[in-house]
Amino acid sequence: MKLRRTLAFSRRALLQFRHDRRTFAFILVMPLLMILIFGYTFGGDVKDIAIEVVVNDTGIPAGISPVLPNGLFLAQKITDHFNTDTFFIHTNTNSVNAQHIVHEGKAWSAIIFPANFTENFLTTITTQDMSLSPKIEIYIDGSNPTIAATVIKEITQSVQLTLKGLESLNISQIETPISIEQVYTYGGGDTRFIDYFAPGVICFAIMMVTTMITIILFVNERRNGTLQRLLASPASESEIVVGYALAFAVIGVIQSIVVLIAAILLFDISIVGNIFLALIVILLLAFGHQGLGILLSAGAKNELQAIQFVPLILFPSILLAGLFWPIESIPSYLQPLSYIIPLRYGIDAERSIMLRGWGIGEIWIDIVVLVLFALLTLSASVLLLKRKN
Amino acid sequence: MTFAQTSDTLTKIVEIQHLTKRFGKFTAVDTLDLTINKGEIYGLLGPNGSGKTTIIKMLCGLLRPNAGTIKILGQSFPCKSIMNQVGYMPQDTAIYLDNTVHENLLFFGGIYGMTKENLEKKEQEMLEFVNLQNWRDSLVSTLSGGMRHRLSLACALIHEPNLVFLDEPTIGVDPELRATFWGYFESLVKKGITVIITTHYMDEADHCSRVGLLRQGCLIADGRPCVLKKNAGVGSLEDVFLLLAGRKKS
Numbered sequence: 001m002k003l004r005r006t007l008a009f010s011r012r013a014l015l016q017f018r019h020d021r022r023t024f025a026f027i028l029v030m031p032l033l034m035i036l037i038f039g040y041t042f043g044g045d046v047k048d049i050a051i052e053v054v055v056n057d058t059g060i061p062a063g064i065s066p067v068l069p070n071g072l073f074l075a076q077k078i079t080d081h082f083n084t085d086t087f088f089i090h091t092n093t094n095s096v097n098a099q100h101i102v103h104e105g106k107a108w109s110a111i112i113f114p115a116n117f118t119e120n121f122l123t124t125i126t127t128q129d130m131s132l133s134p135k136i137e138i139y140i141d142g143s144n145p146t147i148a149a150t151v152i153k154e155i156t157q158s159v160q161l162t163l164k165g166l167e168s169l170n171i172s173q174i175e176t177p178i179s180i181e182q183v184y185t186y187g188g189g190d191t192r193f194i195d196y197f198a199p200g201v202i203c204f205a206i207m208m209v210t211t212m213i214t215i216i217l218f219v220n221e222r223r224n225g226t227l228q229r230l231l232a233s234p235a236s237e238s239e240i241v242v243g244y245a246l247a248f249a250v251i252g253v254i255q256s257i258v259v260l261i262a263a264i265l266l267f268d269i270s271i272v273g274n275i276f277l278a279l280i281v282i283l284l285l286a287f288g289h290q291g292l293g294i295l296l297s298a299g300a301k302n303e304l305q306a307i308q309f310v311p312l313i314l315f316p317s318i319l320l321a322g323l324f325w326p327i328e329s330i331p332s333y334l335q336p337l338s339y340i341i342p343l344r345y346g347i348d349a350e351r352s353i354m355l356r357g358w359g360i361g362e363i364w365i366d367i368v369v370l371v372l373f374a375l376l377t378l379s380a381s382v383l384l385l386k387r388k389n
Numbered sequence: 390m391t392f393a394q395t396s397d398t399l400t401k402i403v404e405i406q407h408l409t410k411r412f413g414k415f416t417a418v419d420t421l422d423l424t425i426n427k428g429e430i431y432g433l434l435g436p437n438g439s440g441k442t443t444i445i446k447m448l449c450g451l452l453r454p455n456a457g458t459i460k461i462l463g464q465s466f467p468c469k470s471i472m473n474q475v476g477y478m479p480q481d482t483a484i485y486l487d488n489t490v491h492e493n494l495l496f497f498g499g500i501y502g503m504t505k506e507n508l509e510k511k512e513q514e515m516l517e518f519v520n521l522q523n524w525r526d527s528l529v530s531t532l533s534g535g536m537r538h539r540l541s542l543a544c545a546l547i548h549e550p551n552l553v554f555l556d557e558p559t560i561g562v563d564p565e566l567r568a569t570f571w572g573y574f575e576s577l578v579k580k581g582i583t584v585i586i587t588t589h590y591m592d593e594a595d596h597c598s599r600v601g602l603l604r605q606g607c608l609i610a611d612g613r614p615c616v617l618k619k620n621a622g623v624g625s626l627e628d629v630f631l632l633l634a635g636r637k638k639s
Contacts, residue, residue: 224481224482224483224484224485224486225479225480225481225482225483226483226484226485228446228451228479228483229477229479229483229544230500231450231451232449232450232451232472232475232477232479232554233472233477233497233500233501234469234470234472234473234500234501234502235500236469
């Protein structure tokens with residue numbers, strides 16, 4: 001091996017970047033951007049979980065019981081220990097309404113303290129009869145196992161802290177002076193991470209494949225001159241865009257079916273809802289990202305520049321769309337950004353269909369956003385082709 | 390100085406008036422007036438950067454002129470509806486390398502609205518015309534450069550256009566294939582098809598029924614090659630060009 005000849009290769013490769021400053025900037029800025037984005041978004045605790053708290057407990061006023069001469073409002077004491085960073089608490093006076101809010105997906109959990117909560121507690125510690133121990137009723141949306149686990153953990157910790165503050169009552173020998181009853185609105189409490197993860201991965205795969213293939217395909221169409229040839233034919237710009245969109249929609253559906261079958265056979269994932277509705281959501285997501293791919297392709301002259309769009313699409317989607325961790329765990333100042341990421345709506349719709357069994361009536365907002373996204377990007381693609389024309 | 394050979398009795402296929410195209414401060418085509426008649430092989434000749442491709446792109450609707458008008462087959466341009474009657478072979482081969490010869494022909498025929506039966510018939514005819522019968526099911530990426538050029542021509546002709554724009558079809562093509570190509574073009578004219586071709590090979594112009602010599606976006610001569618040579622008193626179109634370019638410069 002001749003050193004001089006070897007170095008000639010190195011020199012040529014490095015000189016190339018002098019003429020492609022965009023790629024050079026990409027090489028320098030990208031790792032920096034990655035560490036910043038991951039540092040700020042990854043691994044954070046789940047925060048601002050929307051919960052409904054219903055306190056029907058009337059407590060025991062002071063002077064009523066010799067055991068509790070100063071009185072006790074146990075439910076209040078427990079809710080006072082709730083971490084307000086973790087929970088975004090809405091106080092509700094109606095248990096049925098609180099459960100309905102959870103059912104509609106507007107809150108993750110309804111925590112209900114029954115009317116005789118403190119009274120039952122007093123009876124339990126005086127009689128040592130565990131069958132009378134007060135129950136905190138938790139109605140919980142189990143479709144997101146991370147959030148469900150955080151809710152349970154937070155309530156358990158708050159109960160333990162409250163009981164610790166009542167050590168003077170000598171309750172340490174009572175096994176469970178307060179019990180927690182969990183009712184799962186969705187997910188049945190056995191939702192595994194893979195169940196939660198699979199709908200997101202399907203959407204993510206469709207998004208990445210559709211966008212990247214479209215970018216590369218249109219960069220090649222431009223470079224090879226075939227696009228000019230098409231534009232000089234009777235074919236209209238909208239025929240070209242819609243034609244390709246349909247092709248990628250077919251690819252998207254095939255891809256989704258393959259991923260779904262693999263997830264069902266290998267990981268036994270649960271699908272509660274309508275699989276065809278799930279496929280329609282995927283189609284909409286594919287259409288929108290196909291349009292995005294055409295738009296981005298206008299900014300790339302070759303495959304190397306096209307690849308530089310990968311992190312641009314990849315990182316916001318991974319970090320801000322609720323793919324791996326709940327949006328609630330992203331710093332609150334970054335959370336509004338998730339609203340402008342179409343993948344968020346795709347993932348939300350797919351999870352709602354597959355884990356909650358929801359239909360169009362419940363996920364219509366996601367569908368509308370995805371339809372608008374597809375219309376916007378595909379129309380902009382047609383205009384872009386006309387402008388280039 | 391132009392040697393125009395125009396006749397109102399001939400069918401005008403392309404009518405260009407005061408056509409101008411600027412890219413920023415650079416004028417690529419400068420107030421061009423030109424009429425091309427049915428059944429002609431019209432050659433746009435000139436060195437690189439003389440405006441040949443820009444003219445072809447405006448005639449195909451790929452570039453919008455800054456000024457002037459274009460009429461193609463009697464219709465004001467740009468007009469998508471007449472593109473069914475127009476064939477275009479760009480400078481790059483502009484065919485799909487990851488598809489077969491058959492798939493490319495099928496696709497280009499399809500976008501020109503050809504029926505399946507008609508397409509099958511024309512495909513066979515085109516494959517024979519460009520001598521690619523044995524490569525029908527081969528991937529284009531496996532074909533030689535010359536074969537790709539021939540396929541590109543077949544894709545431009547499969548829908549039986551009345552007018553064909555060929556942008557530098559013989560660039561980078563070996564002499565044998567160039568001769569074959571001119572044979573193709575002459576056979577097209579015999580079928581009544583009008584061919585507009587750009588080239589910077591002056592020696593090829595003798596195949597044209599009429600040529601327009603371009604220099605810096607201006608048409609410096611227009612007429613039959615033999616007439617141009619005779620009037621300039623020189624033996625080749627290259628000399629005609631050099632003579633006229635010299636005069637223009639002075």
